Amino acid sequence: MFGWEFPPHILGGLGTASYGLTRGMWECGDMDITFVIPKPFGDEDKSFANIIGTSQVPVAWRDVNRDYVESRIGKVMDPELYYKLRDHIYADFNYMRTNDLGCIEFSGRYPDNILEEINNYSITAGVIARTLDFDIIHSHDWLTYPAGIHAKQVTGKPLVVHVHATEYDRSRGKPNPTVYGIERDGMTHADHVITVSNLTRQTVIDHYGIDPAKVTTVHNAVVPLSQDLLDIEMPRATKEKIVTFLGRITMQKGPEYFVEAAAKVLRNCKNVRFVMAGSGDMMNKMISLAAERGIADRFHFPGFQKGRQVYEMLKASDVYIMPSVSEPFGISPLEAMQMGVPSIISKQSGCAEILDNVIKTDYWDIDAMADAIHAIISYPALYRQMREDGLAEVAQITWDKAGKKVIDIYNKVLGR
């Protein structure tokens, strides 16, 4: 499997989903999974997958002794594997910037030179593909599609690409041609395409021209939360309700609709505060919009939240809202439900396809959104019913079911 993120060092939903799916597949049994990421930190959970970091994969021969390798990268890779990989360098990459071990450095994030990093990732994928023995290649999201294609060309093994998001969604229909090209290339070369929702499946078919027969939807799921997170206690103002938006503040997430809905709610009911947690290119615009609507005193921007903070934020909330204009899946409402927070999501979110105990509105329908917010904070019965039904529902959405579907797709592709 080629991926870009892996918990605990994650930047978005991709890492969580890759982790969950891999684990779910492992739970189905009889799977030997290698998960390739750009830059492991050594604290990843390796119990169910063998993790290889491309920043430890040599692409140029260096004569280094075992102790040195051990001391340099022993934390994240077995030196034995290093030597094995070194034996499979397939071209002279000395012209590239490599380190003392003959490896290329990776940031493992989304830097400005992301295209270069993707290319480097693909180069190292060639080494890995030549070294390891495997049956199928699985690429998570466009960043790893070139690597997947490379591995397929080297080994002739079937390629499955997993579409967690498309450029179409990210750009509200105005895709960057380079990114679009990479995505389309990956999907065309793939033997099968997995999408995270029917919404995305339709995008893949309509906008990427992919044969519907080879596109299957496997909805995402959630990993049950640890007791530690469930037990988080947060101070709650008794008289004020909190409505939370968590996510990147970008065009795709529809933050302006949240601000507008908040303004509508505040016109009629005063005991409520709104929180837009996250960062993104539209943050400043949203701050001015909130000020313009005269609700800045009740609309808060605490910035980017990570790890435990996310759950603390949820725990302190009465309503979670995700007004995404276009969301391939959207795992966050499921997390909110796990924390017992009633959620409002846009109908244009992939997760709306599988969730029942949430309120769904069109992303542009700020009246409906405001009405839903008001209802949850004003009618305690609704709050409690949604909370309980939501908890029960989300407990049923588990990764092993998704994993089972992916394994079925593998078997189909492999003709078993």
Add this chain to the structure above:
Amino acid sequence: MQDGLFKQYQPMKAICFNFEIHQPFRLKRYRFFDIGRDHYYFDDFTNDDIVTRIAHNSYIPTAETLLRMVEANQGRFRCSIAISGVALEQFEHYVPEFLDVLKKLADTGCVEFVAQPFAYSLASLADPEDFAQQVADTCSILRNRFGVTPKVIRNTELIYDDDLAPQLVAMGFKGALTEGAKHILGWKSPNYIYTAASAPKLRLLLRNSKLSDDIAYRFSDSSWNEFPLTADRYVDWIASTPQEEQIINIYLNMETFGDLHPATTGIFQFLEALPRFAAEHGIDFLTPSEAIAKIKPVGELSVMHPISSAAETRDTSAWLGNRLQNEAFEKLYSASERVRQCQNRALKRDWQYLQSCDHFYYMGSQAAFSPYETNFAAFTNYMNVLADFLMRVEEEFPSQVDNEELNPLLLTIANQGAEIEALNKELSSMRKNIEQYNIEHRKREEACEEPKPAKAKAKKETAPKTAETKKVAPKKRASKKSE
């Protein structure tokens, strides 16, 4: 031949049909920012659309079919109809021609109209007083419109329990239609007449759910092993029930014919053919009142918890099954005392329309035929409307005054005019007495100075009375001010 004569004299078996007609006033999309601004809650367009469509697909053709059946069988075919007040009002607005057909049916004398709460509400579970009022309202409309006086009642969705029975008797009903719920009947059969355990005067006619649902749910289901169902076979099933079971109660929503099962399924022909096959088997048709008059009850039936015809569980969970429904229900009926004291007609009308059980049904998680996308949306919309409604009630009667406190006060106000008059009369008569006495006294004084003891006695008598009058009058006035 002999056999036939005997049957005519005393029917072996009879079918008792009841057709339910109800359409709620559906609510329009009512956002929370409409609260306090917009006091009209109903989606006239949708209501018109639905009522007109169902009337033309189903109600009118069904009623016409029934009319033909009555005429063709020279009165042998008989049945009963239950119709809610809110449905009647909508027919008056949108499809008055249907009321004409109903009138014709009523005039045949072969169709009995049974009573029902005006709003097809759950009032019997919350507010007996309102329930009685609603039933009376429906009865008065039926009397005015069709010239009939219901003697039997079919409560909303056949809801019934022991607590209700004495009230029904007090309201003058001889019988009630309810569900032949398995958990109540146990080994007993619904095909008999029972008496209510809590009110032996009340007869219970129990719906045969199997035979009713064969038509209501399975008629056009091609995966059903009995599909297609013919009138011939259906009557055979009825005929093959044990001989001593005398009455088969088939209660259906009228829209079963033509709407649930479209005319193309042949359901109208099925209905129309029933009397012929029934006659072949010597099976009769009875209206509920006739059944009560002719057939002896076999025993009493006790129903501890309310039963209904809804869902598998045959209880009230379809409307009061989850938290949302209970919350809305309690909020609504918390206002019933106040609304009763209101004189505002528009408020009283909305009070009725908001009680229709359909609103609560839509809040259930399993609701089919709901105009809402989810039960959460149904709840939100209803609660927004209710919030506005309660604000209007509040304007009429502030809720700071407790209901219990309110009642005696209102009673006082209502009686105050009469009381003041009575007291005034008393006062003036006292004055007259005193004058009379003074005159007499003067006369006597003038005459002589003897009659002292008599004077003291008379004073004793009048003094406390005047004190009482004075005391009471200001008190009344004070209570009026506090209002």
